[in-house]
Structure formats: C-alpha cells, structure tokens
Amino acid sequence: MNTLTIDIRMAELQDAHAISAVHHDAWMGAYAGIIPHRALLRMVGRRGLDWWQGAIRRAANVIVAEIGGDVVGYATLGRNRARELPQQGEIYELYLKPEYQGVGLGSRLFRDARNRLAGHGLASTVVWALEDNIGALSFYAGLGGRDIAEGVEVFDQKALRKIAFAWE
Ligand SMILES: CC(C)(COP(=O)(O)OP(=O)(O)OC[C@H]1O[C@@H](n2cnc3c(N)ncnc32)[C@H](O)[C@@H]1OP(=O)(O)O)[C@@H](O)C(=O)NCCC(=O)NCCS
Numbered sequence: 405m406n407t408l409t410i411d412i413r414m415a416e417l418q419d420a421h422a423i424s425a426v427h428h429d430a431w432m433g434a435y436a437g438i439i440p441h442r443a444l445l446r447m448v449g450r451r452g453l454d455w456w457q458g459a460i461r462r463a464a465n466v467i468v469a470e471i472g473g474d475v476v477g478y479a480t481l482g483r484n485r486a487r488e489l490p491q492q493g494e495i496y497e498l499y500l501k502p503e504y505q506g507v508g509l510g511s512r513l514f515r516d517a518r519n520r521l522a523g524h525g526l527a528s529t530v531v532w533a534l535e536d537n538i539g540a541l542s543f544y545a546g547l548g549g550r551d552i553a554e555g556v557e558v559f560d561q562k563a564l565r566k567i568a569f570a571w572e
Contacts, residue, residue, distance in 0.1 A: 408472040410509070412516040415466035415478065420456035422475035423468060427451050430477075430499035438536045443559040467520065469500065469513050476504040479517045484530050489553060491570050493518075493526030505539075514547055518571065528572045535565040544569040 415423060431448050439447070459480070460466050469477035477500035484494040495517050500510055518529055531549065533540040534557070545551070549569030556563050 410512070411470045412467060412513060413470065414464060415460050415468045417457055417460055419468055419475050420453050420460060423456050423466070423478045424451060424453055426475060426478055426499060426501050427456075429501050433502040434499070434537055434540070435534075438534060438564065440560040440562050443562075467513070467517060469504075469509050471504065471509075476501045477509055477513055479513050481517045481521055483526065486530070486553075486555075486568070489530055489568065489570070491528040491530040491572075493521035493524075493529045495521075495529060495531045498531070510543060511547065528570065530568050530570050532566050532568050535567055541567065547571075 428448050428451075431444065435444050456466075463482065465480055465482045467479050467481070468475045477498075479498040480496040482494060482496065484491045485496075486494075495514070498510065498513055498517065500513070521527075521529055530552070531544055532555070533544060535541070535554075549571055551567055552570045553568040555566045555568070557566050558564075
C-alpha cells in the first residue's frame, strides 16, 4: 500500500511552475462569475512562472502544501498591509487546487501560516476575502476568525465588497 505524505513547507524556486498552475486553477474556480471575466484572465495571466520565481526569490513568504510530491496548494503571508487594522500579520492568499479542496488541507495550511507568522513575532493575523466567495467566508469563520472590517475592491468597474477576518 502506498502512503501519501502531506507536507507544508517553504516554497523553493523549482515550485514556481506548480504554484502558478495551482493559482490558475484555484482562481478560475473561485472567482469565475464573481470577478469580471477579462479582469480575472488578466490577473491570472500575470502570475506565470516568472512572477512566481520572482516572488519566491524576493521574499521568504510563500509556503506550499505538497501531497505525495505534488504541490497542490500555497499560501503567502507577511506583515499586515492595512494601516487602519491593528493586526500584526496577514495571510495574503491561501489557495488549493479544486480537486484537493474540502479534505482539511486548507485548515492545515492556515494553521501552519499562522504559526510561521507567530514565529516572526506577528501574533495576530488578518485575512481578507471577497464577500461573494461564500466558501472562503465559511472557511475563515469556521476557523474562528472574527469578522472585523469591510472594504471594496474594484475589478473593471465592478465594485466587490470584501471582509476582513481576524485572529488574536
Ligand atoms: C477556501 C479553501 C482554502 C479552504 O480549504 P479546504 O481544504 O477546502 O477547507 P477544509 O477542508 O480545511 O475545511 C475546513 C472548514 O471550512 C469550511 N469550508 C471550506 N470550504 C468550504 C466551502 N467551499 N463551502 C462551505 N464551507 C467550506 C467547512 O466548514 C470546513 O469545516 P468542516 O471540517 O466542518 O467541514 C479552499 O477550499 C480553496 O482554496 N478554495 C478556493 C480558493 C479560495 O477561496 N481561497 C480563499 C481566498 S480568500
């Protein structure tokens, strides 16, 4: 019997291609019908191999979820970017390939990201999610996130509300 090992680790340069594929599939799955099609294609198109290689080289803030040697999810994290919010750390993005969603991997990636932020002295965490991304809202609320702020993001003239969840 083969045992599939699950590993959450820092991204390495050679992961860039796989992360770019996860990004593509997860964003198309999560945002088709929410973010206007052309804007979504543009955003996904920008995040190819070069972009991810640059991100991994520039900052040690990309982690990946690997199953049986395949990268199936990623998260990016760092200092909170919203000056009006007091939380110290932020998970900027957390995405899984659609076929690996719903089996607990997102929760593991989230916990690992929070532990890493805390390890860097960033004890409290904020995450933003689009209000129309119902799955993400349930996910963050289920993990104990407190709904603390709202904002708006505009995509090709379509304004979409976003919600910030916080953990102290
Ligand atoms: C959101 C996401 C990261 C969650 O990871 P996941 O591995 O699928 O979630 P888990 O299996 O760890 O689920 C944990 C809890 O979250 C909730 N949840 C997760 N996805 C959900 C969904 N689509 N709809 C409703 N609830 C959901 C469930 O309540 C689940 O609790 P349970 O264990 O009692 O069933 C993942 O589904 C994903 O990548 N989705 C698409 C991209 C996305 O929306 N990313 C977040 C952007 S802000």
